[in-house]
Amino acid sequence: MISLGWRPSLAADRSARGWLRRGQRRASLLFALSVLLVAFPAGAETTEEVPVSNRMADWMPEVHGFVSQGFMKSTDNNYLAQSERGSFEFNEVGLNFTKTLTDRFRVGMQLFMRDLGPVGNYKPQFDWFYLDYRFFDWLGIRAGRTKIPFGLYNEYNDIDAARVAVLLPQAVYPTLNRDYLLAQTGGEIYGRTPHSAIGEFEYRAYGGTIYMDASSNPAIHNLDLPYVLGGRLMWEAPVDGLRIGGTYQTLKLNADLELPPEALQQYAAAGLIPADATNPFPVQLPIWLWVASLEYSWRDLTLAAEYSQWKAKLTTEYPTLDQSVKNERMYIMASYQVVPWLATGLYYSLFFPDMADRTGVDKQQHDVAVSLRFDPIEHWLIKLEGHFMSGTAYLDPQLNNGVQPADLTRNWLYFLLKTTAYF
């Protein structure tokens, strides 16, 4: 008997997991209906000897999901949530459906909701959805909302089961920017070169737009992201487990800013804007990001390092207000699978929000993290993580009673506990 775990079986399944599969079928009915017209003929081709239930299984999608609950506590400063007092506002739920329609053609989608301090608030959204046609191994196309392959791990930023750390190095993979950096809606071309003595190259190029919701910020109106373009090239060297690559991405934001009256007066008094200037201020914000990546995996040990720079240039109708900023981000990380049920991780992450000015507690963020991951059973994990933080560049004044990062505690500890069930 073929057992596909949580996927439709190729033969009749009368095991104890049958009830779960029936549940999956009900849950995935909507998706199944959307692919029914295309997929059912494939099921109809099966022979008379195959039971009807198996023909049903042939066109049912694979279903996977996860549920996470976390807790965070810091000795000083609030980070991501009200962490100083301790916060449970750290959870995620995801459910995805994937269907291989032909050898070359697949469709899929994932529903996702989360709560992380002030963001998410259990608002369900399509994390990704796509149509994927692979002409050859060296050329495939995807259309829909696809995850952005920025660096080594951006696509896995919200997949707790896929890594040891609770939080990936926040310098390069900021969790709070998840909604803006995780996925884009448009198209993607991907592929990899055939095997050769010099290894293989994996390449991906994408373009589209990113959905951004600024409705919670009363100072921003008409937010629009006309384009995001990017690409990643990864060299898989002839040395087993060695990957070296780079990613480049550019995007542009347009919005109307509503400045507070006192700010308008200050700018006018300083001669930066005309005395009769009024709200709103149309602004354009092109952003360029790149990251260089290195990863080496040997048996149960994985080493990774990345270096990145992000540059943004603010332009308005008043050149005196224009400004640009370039920040610098990097980390080095190691993880080791000690035994099948225990893995450990360690990283050092460094972030300078303004490369032109690295002095001051709010102009830097050092982060040393130690992680433990326990897998007591196959579909359940528990993680413990401790961070030693020096600097306050990660911190948001809104979460810290309006206190500016320059005035927050320089050295602080941050602890996370998280458990995830997945299938």
Next chain:
Amino acid sequence: MSRGTTSPRSTLHFLRRHALGCLVLTLLFISVGYAQEKPRFYVIAHPGVASNALPTRFVADAFLKKVTRFEGGGVIHPVDLPTTSKTRAIFSDQVLKRSVAAVRSYWQQRIFSGRDVPPPEVDSESQVVKYVAGQPGALGYVSDSTELRGVKLIALQ
């Protein structure tokens, strides 16, 4: 010193006199140990697969679904054993060059980022043989004690 007792000095003297013999014995033990670590699995394919031998890296990429087609263009259908299987642990270590836990983590990445889904798993090695024999393009692995019928052996290069 009485006869029959062994001092560290006499041991050293013995080793010096029989250095070559000790070296040969050591190498023998190492080689025996190495032989015990040799892969105890066969890679098997559907008889319709044209190749009799495949590069180890190609087989690894096929099981990780980094490549989906044989050189001739036929679709590859890899099939796995359960994560608790000893044969899978050996195959994973020798061919994929990573532990079963690491492979499981790899598939979590692929599943939840929408990239792909893992190969089907069957419950036993005889079912691997049955699957491979009946599915054109199938690629599997079984322990060397499994009875092979209707499949072809693939040599790893």
